Amino acid sequence: MAPPPSPSTADLILDAAERRAQSVGFNGFSYADIADELKVTTATIHYHFSAKSDLGADLLERYTRRFQDALARISRRQISPAEQLRAYARLYEDVLREGRLCLCGILAAEYQTLPGPMREKVVAFFAENEAWLAKLLAVGRERGELRFAGDPRDVAMAITCGLEGTLLVARTFGGVARFRAAAEIVLAAAKAAA
Amino acid sequence: MAPPPSPSTADLILDAAERRAQSVGFNGFSYADIADELKVTTATIHYHFSAKSDLGADLLERYTRRFQDALARISRRQISPAEQLRAYARLYEDVLREGRLCLCGILAAEYQTLPGPMREKVVAFFAENEAWLAKLLAVGRERGELRFAGDPRDVAMAITCGLEGTLLVARTFGGVARFRAAAEIVLAAAKAAA
DNA sequence: TCGCACTTACCTACTAGTAAGTGAGTCGCA
DNA sequence: TGCGACTCACTTACTAGTAGGTAAGTGCGA
Numbered sequence: 001m002a003p004p005p006s007p008s009t010a011d012l013i014l015d016a017a018e019r020r021a022q023s024v025g026f027n028g029f030s031y032a033d034i035a036d037e038l039k040v041t042t043a044t045i046h047y048h049f050s051a052k053s054d055l056g057a058d059l060l061e062r063y064t065r066r067f068q069d070a071l072a073r074i075s076r077r078q079i080s081p082a083e084q085l086r087a088y089a090r091l092y093e094d095v096l097r098e099g100r101l102c103l104c105g106i107l108a109a110e111y112q113t114l115p116g117p118m119r120e121k122v123v124a125f126f127a128e129n130e131a132w133l134a135k136l137l138a139v140g141r142e143r144g145e146l147r148f149a150g151d152p153r154d155v156a157m158a159i160t161c162g163l164e165g166t167l168l169v170a171r172t173f174g175g176v177a178r179f180r181a182a183a184e185i186v187l188a189a190a191k192a193a194a
Numbered sequence: 195m196a197p198p199p200s201p202s203t204a205d206l207i208l209d210a211a212e213r214r215a216q217s218v219g220f221n222g223f224s225y226a227d228i229a230d231e232l233k234v235t236t237a238t239i240h241y242h243f244s245a246k247s248d249l250g251a252d253l254l255e256r257y258t259r260r261f262q263d264a265l266a267r268i269s270r271r272q273i274s275p276a277e278q279l280r281a282y283a284r285l286y287e288d289v290l291r292e293g294r295l296c297l298c299g300i301l302a303a304e305y306q307t308l309p310g311p312m313r314e315k316v317v318a319f320f321a322e323n324e325a326w327l328a329k330l331l332a333v334g335r336e337r338g339e340l341r342f343a344g345d346p347r348d349v350a351m352a353i354t355c356g357l358e359g360t361l362l363v364a365r366t367f368g369g370v371a372r373f374r375a376a377a378e379i380v381l382a383a384a385k386a387a388a
Numbered sequence: 389t390c391g392c393a394c395t396t397a398c399c400t401a402c403t404a405g406t407a408a409g410t411g412a413g414t415c416g417c418a
Numbered sequence: 419t420g421c422g423a424c425t426c427a428c429t430t431a432c433t434a435g436t437a438g439g440t441a442a443g444t445g446c447g448a
Contacts, residue, residue: 166352
């Protein structure tokens, strides 16, 4: 088995920027912060990402792709819709455990200050999330394994928002234990009496 | 009837800072922004709030006090627990209609970069929120007007987080209409089958 | 020897914060 | 009543530090 190729500087920059963006926001870190961490100069970062908005756009693209991959992996597992919902919530819990927020959650808070291309990608993230969840919910209800009233897209929105908000609040107040308890209640929106 | 006293400069500064904090975050505005808006110098702001962290602390104190007052007004109204829940959600909806977020919601996203005294006040806001809601839920269940399982504090947490998250996401994706639909589903956590 | 990946050295714009000063108003007292 | 001492609310002019960004140059591997 070949050793994994050592990550490129561009990847290392994205990794560092992602960690920071998920904990202090996109406006909360500077090129200097990342440069210090990686023992390079800020000019190196500009070499790979000419403007910070480019770095942000690439960050969002990679993050959304990885999140979509995670959703696809959940879809492929042979587990019930209720179990898939739980797996979905666990994606958020794992992020909290690292003391971070969902990248798009924290960027939604900074939305008004984001460059246009980043805004569009944040919106797209939520739209894709909702679409995946709504489909899961519709299938689950059809099969009689989930129970809820109304448009699956509304329930999907409520679940995504509920988890985003729980992540946001639990990081400052409550921690992982409270996250779990609240997430359980949020998910119940789709499996009440199931 | 005496005319209302014209607001002091300090109040005008707090008003401007609050508006900005609720839309771009505490780190998203500078003393210069507020000074420009009020046609004063940044030194004027420093005269009233010697450091930005003092301004932030005063901001949080005033916001939390007003929010508590709003909760007290809801408590005093002679309406059912379910109606009180709706009134609670309407507090959030009103904020969204102005294109803002809950001050403590957006500050929770910036939590890691906030000065200590501000952090404590953000946490306190959520704790007081949860306490008020938990009491409402407990009374409502006792009276048979609300139905949910488990600790009222967990349900309270889920509702607050759900509304915070819905606010956060709906501002970028969905707007007021989607906020309402999702909020309705969030509230259902406490009145399912009621 | 070419060019990729990077550094050195710099720039401009902006950040919070400060020191010193000003004019208007108020207070205490002879 | 009048006047000196003082305060309040604010401005002017400045600081040190940091932000993102750039132009020119260097070293090294293919």
